[in-house]
Amino acid sequence: MxxxxxxxxxxxxxxxxxxxxxxxxxxxxxxxxxxxxxxxxxxxxxxxxxxxxxxxxxxxxxxxxxxxxxxxxxxxxxxxxxxxxxxxxxxxxxxxxxxxxxxxxxxxxxxxxxxxxxxxxxxxxxxxxxxxxxxxxxxTTWPRPQAFNMALDGETGATTLNILKRGNIDEIINIDVMEMLIGNAGGSFGEVSAIALLAGFAYLLLKRIITWHIPVSIIATVFLFSFFVTLHEGIEYALIFAELQIFSGGLLLGAIFMATDYVTSPMTRGGMILYGVLIGIITVVIRLWGAYPEGMSFAIFIMNGVTPLINNYMRPKRYGEVAKNG
Amino acid sequence: MKTFRIGGVHPSDNKLTAHCPITQAPLPSQAVVLLSQHIGAPAQCIVEKGDQVKVGTLLARANGFVSANIHSPVSGTISKIDNVADASGYNKAAIYINVEGDVWEESIIRNDELIRECQLDSQAIINKIDEMGIVGIGGATFPTKVKLMPPRDMTAEVLIINAVECEPYLTNDHALMLAKPDEILVGISILMKAIHVERAYIGIEVNKPDAIELLQQKVQSYTGIEVVPLQCRYPQGGEKQLIDAILRRQVASGALPISTGAVVQNVATAHAVYEAVQKNKPLIERIVTVTGEQLSQPGNYLSRIGTPISQLIETAGGLPEHTGKIVLGGPMMGRATANIDTPTSKGTSGLLILPEEQSHRHEPSPCIRCAKCVSACPMGLEPYLLSRAVAVDNLEIAEEHHIYDCIECGCCSYSCPAHRPLLDYIRLGKGKVMNIIRNRSTEKKQ
Amino acid sequence: MNIIITSIITLAAIGLIAAVILYFIAQHFKVEEDPRIEIVEGLLPGANCGGCGKAGCRNFAESCVKADTLDGMLCPVGGNETMKKIASILGKEAVEAAPRVATIRCNGSCQNRPRTNSYEGASSCAITHNLYIGESGCAYGCLGCGDCVSVCHLGAISIDSTTKLPVVDTDKCGGCGACARTCPRGIIEVRPLGIKGRRVYVGCMNKEKGGIARKSCNVACIGCGKCAKECPFDAITISNNLAYIDSNLCKMCRKCVDVCPTGAIQALNFPPKKKSETTTTDTSTQQ
Known part of the structure; x- marks a missing residue:
């Protein structure tokens, strides 16, 4: 033996x-x-x-x-x-x-x-x-998407974010959201298809690799924040604008795959939500008022730096912290 | 469905022996009775070499308040009083008894007839429990009478019976509930009388539907007892977690569980209380689940305390060829041993034989800060932080982050994808920090 | 051109003002301290091992400066040389002390003490010791996880890969005793280094009765007392089935080594005997 x-x-x-x-x-x-x-x-x-x-x-x-x-x-x-x-x-x-x-x-x-x-x-x-x-x-020169594309240097064109940044209302209203969901839009090539990214999100949740806290809080914050910022243009427009903010650029890719990186995100549920909300706010601020059309990377990057601080202040709720809380 | 609110994991059940009836294990040829089978001071030996003893003869007397009497589990001659290597391999004082026949003390009632009525008053019940050496046989082996005598400023409001059995593999409580439901319920009534409470809850996880059904049917003829089905989650059998699951109350850090008004007793302890009070039978035998995928006859064996574990393994079909690890208790909190001659004690709930391929730990890799340990910790601690602090010997940080609240359930190590030995370090640090705190308070007193 | 000159002047002015402010602040918050503490601290090895009994090198330096004599003050790492330097700076007399080294009082190599099970878990002697007896049958012997190695600031201890026992590099060891305090089994003793590193000691801590001790390890001390009877200087005492050689009384005659039936007594760094080596132990690896 x-x-x-x-x-x-x-x-x-x-x-x-x-x-x-x-x-x-x-x-x-x-x-x-x-x-x-x-x-x-x-x-x-x-x-x-x-x-x-x-x-x-x-x-x-x-x-x-x-x-x-x-x-x-x-x-x-x-x-x-x-x-x-x-x-x-x-x-x-x-x-x-x-x-x-x-x-x-x-x-x-x-x-x-x-x-x-x-x-x-x-x-x-x-x-x-x-x-x-x-x-x-x-x-920042993105090729236009083209089905079964084999060319290495195709036509380039403006992305949804460029259009949003320009702020021309007519132009914005004419953007086809369906195309964006599928991925028929300009941009970095991994970030274009919202549906594919959301399918990945579902898989990650199912396998319990990540929790919902960070992605959901980022997406919700971006939606609400951009909605209220453009509310003065009318509710309908604000809704479209907020919706486009979520589906455009690297937001979904960032929220689901980049911000949830284990090493650089907070350890507690509360910390994760705070982290997500702040990423959302910084993203919208950069997108609307900053020099770059896209703010997601910078927002995550900044919040990565803040993570140790969040970990220090957002402690998990201990057992018995509130005794006799019937 | 009720369950506790913080953390927890759900390991696969592996209750291989769930429907094995209780089987009597053969008597050992020599029983080795440890003098320390409970939390607290070892009992004081009152017999000598050469003495003749019967089953139930008092061998050693409780030494102090937190201690328990020890009775002879067999009849025969005391061959020596010497050290024996326990599961850890370290020497502990023990009484060796050569078994001759099976003669019981006359005072013990040995029929199976149910005695429902108990005429004793609270103090008499507690004295009886004390005298019969009853300890919490769920595993913690805390002397039962101590729990029944709350400090003066606290009163018990409710009795909680722990029939959760959340450890994978173990089925001894399950088997007992199926075999002796009435005895358990009478035991519960006696405990309720002892602590003057009108209500008792029996917490059972839903992976034992037959036990839930049987007890739900039986409790109808008892007043104040209710069966609470609980969602399967480890460590629901932890005292603090069970109080939270059933009463939605939490024990403050450092406080006694009784501060929530709850007294928690294991279901097997309730049965032992019945036997002690109604049948005069001391705690001399218990059900041990002997289990493992490769054992030929795994089962729930009623065996005398002091039986060498090698003999129990023999009874269950012998040690399989590719055995890698022998665990006393369940796989989450049990203790691995290399000493198969070690005797069972009052707290031995199971014997788990793991095959070679399940016995090894993975090589640890760097912490990726996935926070799985944080969400798994049922005490709401930060295991990654505590374990790191202890590894670099920074005990101030460990204390600041409540390392002393750790219940050593193992959820952190279990869930760590990097296979880091989190609990190994936390357990070490907890011991050191508790020492520091103890020294500090004695210094203050002086 | 103008811009450059203006910037240079501005910068220089800012620098000057800041320097003046800094100077006054530094003066204001200056902590009065004996400058010799700084010098003495510089002479110390800076290992902060605590071997001198003080909380680190700085604390030791302070005590040296404050103390009237350097009697009983020894930096075990720096040794007498360092103490002499300190004495000359402070104008005090240095007191010679014999150099001491950590000595491993267990010779339970894999060969002498068969491993009966294998430990898997965090590699820490303290954890192993709390958990169980260890990989062998000896409850007193070395656990081999290397807590002494990690606690040594001077890198003087390493675990030998074949014997699985710690080995002390006497050149590096300062005898601070950090390892001795860390070892959960207390098998490390700080003993005088001896002339040419010669030491005689009992390489065993097993307090079990002879038979039990011998069963777990070939070179266990069985407490038979032959060495104590043989010793002409009464340097050996037996208590709890274990012999102990008092280094102050031992004259290194090595008679005990010859009579020890199990070879538990170690004699290090002696030239080989003319006839034959009586000890069967692997003393060579101990060094």
């Missing part, structure tokens, strides 16, 4: 592993990926593959040769960073820029802080913001 094992309790485990969480998120991203392949074709595929490969390779090299530790690429976190970074890029972005973004995301966004679990900012977001500031021209 083998030697008996002795260990402290508990002796069973839920079976959930870090890798399962990461791959679960990847599975949830699949619908959005297929939609982007449909509309942006080869470009989307190339950018995704490049980002994933370079993220994994950079993580491996840094862990093995710089930190001299065991590489942990098998847990899928580097793949996830790569996919999320890619989804936040235009499909016609030159691949060398994608590689630079990956290097920044993994090297500075993650490894410089000590690797998985220690980073303050979402690495994919750090990569995207770095690229947005360094290559504003390339990062």
């Amino acid at each position: 083998n030697k008996l094992v002795v260990s402290p309790s508990p002796h069973i485990h839920s079976g959930l592993t870090t890798a399962q969480c990461m791959y679960g998120v990847l599975i949830a991203l699949l619908p959005a990926f297929f939609v982007s392949l449909y509309y942006f074709g080869l470009g989307a595929l190339l950018v995704t593959v490049t980002a994933v490969l370079s993220c994994v390779v950079f993580e491996y090299l840094i862990q093995k040769y710089l930190l001299k530790g065991q590489p942990t690429i098998a847990n899928g976190s580097a793949i996830l960073t790569g996919v999320l970074l890619a989804f936040n890029l235009p499909s016609n972005l030159p691949l060398w820029i994608v590689v630079i973004g990956s290097l920044f995301a993994i090297g500075v966004g993650k490894m410089a802080f000590g690797g998985l679990g220690n980073n303050i900012f979402n690495p994919a977001l750090a990569g995207r913001i770095f690229l947005l500031i360094s290559f504003p021209q390339q990062m």
Whole structure:
């Protein structure tokens, strides 16, 4: 007989592993990926593959040769960073820029802080913001979606957010929301299809990988805030405007997949809601009054920085804190 | 459906022995009776080597208020009073008895006839429970009489019977409820009389529908007892969680559970109380669930206290070839042991034999701050933070974040996707912090 | 051009004003302190090990400056040399103290003490000790999880991969005793280093009766008392079935080593004996 094992309790485990969480998120991203392949074709595929490969390779090299530790690429976190970074890029972005973004995301966004679990900012977001500031021209020229697109440099066009920013009421009212839900809209290729992203959200909730608190509070805040801001133009218009705010740009992608990143979001339910509400407010503020048409990345990025503070003040409700609360 | 309000997990039941009737385990050839089978001071041995004892003879007397009498579970000769390695492998004082026949003390009534009426008054009941060495046999082994004597400024309003059995695998309480419902209910009535309460709730998780149905039918002939079906969730059998689930009241940090007006007793303890008060039978045997996927005859065995666990495993079909771990108790809070000669004690509720492939822990990976431990903690603590604080020996932080409230249920380690040994560190830190607090209060007194 | 000059002047002015303000604030909030404390602290190794009995190096430096004599004051890490330097600065007399090192009083290597089960859990001796007896049958021996390794600021202890026992690097060890205080089983004792590092000690802490102790480990002290009878200097005492060699009385004759039936007594760094080594233990790995 083998030697008996002795260990402290508990002796069973839920079976959930870090890798399962990461791959679960990847599975949830699949619908959005297929939609982007449909509309942006080869470009989307190339950018995704490049980002994933370079993220994994950079993580491996840094862990093995710089930190001299065991590489942990098998847990899928580097793949996830790569996919999320890619989804936040235009499909016609030159691949060398994608590689630079990956290097920044993994090297500075993650490894410089000590690797998985220690980073303050979402690495994919750090990569995207770095690229947005360094290559504003390339990062804000989005190709028009086109079914079964095989061309690498198609026509480019304005996104819904550009139209919203311009604030021309007639133009805004004419936007076809249905097309936006499906994904037939300009933008970074992972963020265009609301339905695909929401399907991913449903999967994540079903698998209990994330809770509803962060996405719902972000979406609700953005809706309510943009509704009240434009209320003076009439209720009907405000409703359309608020609705468009939710379905346009990276809001859904950010709310469901980026803001919910375990490492950089708060630990308690209350903290998560506060975090979501503040992200929503900052996003709308930047979108309406800031210099950039899109504020989601910056909002999440700022709130990533505030997360430790939220964790410090939003404690879980302890048992017995309010004794005899019949 | 009622359940507790904070945290909790839902491991798969694995109640392999749920419908195994209670089976009598054979007598051991030698019984080893530990002198410390309860929380509190070890009992004081009153027999000597060579003494003849019967089943039920007092072997050791309670040593102080929080302590319990220990009676002989077998008849025969005391062969020695010496140390024995307990489940942890450390030596504990014990009485070795060579078993000869099965002669019981005459005072014990050994028929199965139900005696419903109890003429004793409250104090007499409590004395009887004390005398018969009854302790909480759900696992905590807290002397029962202590719980029945609340501090002067607190009064009991309600009795809660813990028949939750939320630990996976264990079915000893379930089997007992199916076999002895009337005895349990009389035991509950006696306990109610002892603490002067008019109401009692029996909390049972809904994965035992037959027990719920049977007891619901039986309680109709008893006044003031109600069966409360509870949603399946671990650790509902924790005293604090059960009070919250049934009464929607929470015990303040550091306070006694009685401060909510509730006295919680395990269902098997209620049965032991019945036997002690009505039949004069001390706590000398108990039901032990011997279970494991690979055992050939898993079951609920009525076995004498002091039986070596190796013999119980033999009774259940012998140790399977690929055994990796032997756990005394359930898989969430039980204690793994490498010593198969260790004797059972009053608190041994189960013996779980895990196969090799389920025995190993995964290699821990870095914390990804997923907050699963925070949402799983039934005490509303932050296990990731506490465990880290203890690992770097920062006990001030651990104390500041209420490490002493931890009930060591294991929900945090169970749910951690990074397989971090959260509870290992928290348990260590809790011990250290409790020590610091104790020292501080003694210093203050001086 | 004008702009540049204006900016330079403005900046310089701001800098100057800030410097003046800072100077006065620094003067105002200055803490009066003996400057020698700073110097003494600089001489100390800065390990903050607590081996001197004070709360860190700073605290020790303060005590040195305040104390009338340096009698009984020793930085175990820096040793006599450091104390001499401190003494010369403070104009006091340094008192020589014998250098001391951590000594591992367990020789239960995997060979001597078979492992009967395997522990899986947080790698901490304190946790293992609280949980159970350990991987072997000895309730007194080394648990091998390395709490002493992690507590040592000087990197003097490491766990040998074959014996699974801690090994003390006597060159690095300052004898501060942090490991001895951490070890939940108390198997580490700080003993005098001895000439050329020679030490004789009982490499066992097992307080069980002889038979039980021997069953769990080949090199256990069984408390037979032969060594105590043999010792010409009465340096060995037996209590709780365990021998102890008083380092103040021991003259390192090694007669006890020869008579010990289990080889529990360790003799380190002695030249090999001419005839044959009587001890069967792997003393070489202990160093």
